[in-house]
Amino acid sequence: MAEDSTQVRIGTNGHIYVAPVGTTAPTDSSSALNAAFREVGYTDENGVAISPTESHVDFKGWQSFYLIRRQITDRGLTFTTALRQWNGPNFQLMFGGGTWTGTPGASKFVPPDPSVVPTKALVIDVLDGGATWRWYVPGVMPIPAGDMPINRGAIADIKIAFDLLVQPGLDPFTIFGSDTAFSLT
Numbered sequence: 001m002a003e004d005s006t007q008v009r010i011g012t013n014g015h016i017y018v019a020p021v022g023t024t025a026p027t028d029s030s031s032a033l034n035a036a037f038r039e040v041g042y043t044d045e046n047g048v049a050i051s052p053t054e055s056h057v058d059f060k061g062w063q064s065f066y067l068i069r070r071q072i073t074d075r076g077l078t079f080t081t082a083l084r085q086w087n088g089p090n091f092q093l094m095f096g097g098g099t100w101t102g103t104p105g106a107s108k109f110v111p112p113d114p115s116v117v118p119t120k121a122l123v124i125d126v127l128d129g130g131a132t133w134r135w136y137v138p139g140v141m142p143i144p145a146g147d148m149p150i151n152r153g154a155i156a157d158i159k160i161a162f163d164l165l166v167q168p169g170l171d172p173f174t175i176f177g178s179d180t181a182f183s184l185t
């Protein structure tokens with residue numbers, strides 16, 4: 001493959017959306033999302049980190065110093081970001097649910113039952129010039145992903161990770177793209 005700088009991608013901008021599991025899925029990289037998808041708002045300047053994982057077991061034989069077989073035992077996919085906007089729905093993402101009561105300016109948060117596994121559908125739109133990449137994951141578990149420093153020298157980001165949870169009968173994730181650098185041959 002030849003060097004081609006037109007195929008270098010930068011996530012210059014983007015958007016992250018969550019919705020209840022089972023919300024109608026997107027079908028391409030540019031159509032409007034179902035109204036149930038809620039944009040989480042500003043993230044820190046690092047955007048989102050997409051981290052695939054894989055575990056395996058290696059097998060050797062008496063007759064070889066080298067591996068003779070490798071078996072994949074599991075695969076995972078995690079999306080990590082830092083939400084800049086403090087609001088009720090973003091706090092519920094961080095804590096895996098919970099309930100807000102009261103009125104604006106006089107509210108109270110009660111965390112969820114810890115035995116309930118929170119799940120959401122996730123869409124991440126990555127923009128670079130005229131190209132859009134839309135990652136759709138029909139099932140993720142939002143979990144806290146680090147400390148939230150609260151001091152006068154830093155923004156109190158809500159650090160969160162979304163771990164892929166396979167939904168029965170659906171692909172684990174789908175990537176839609178409008179990037180002409182990819183051919184289907």
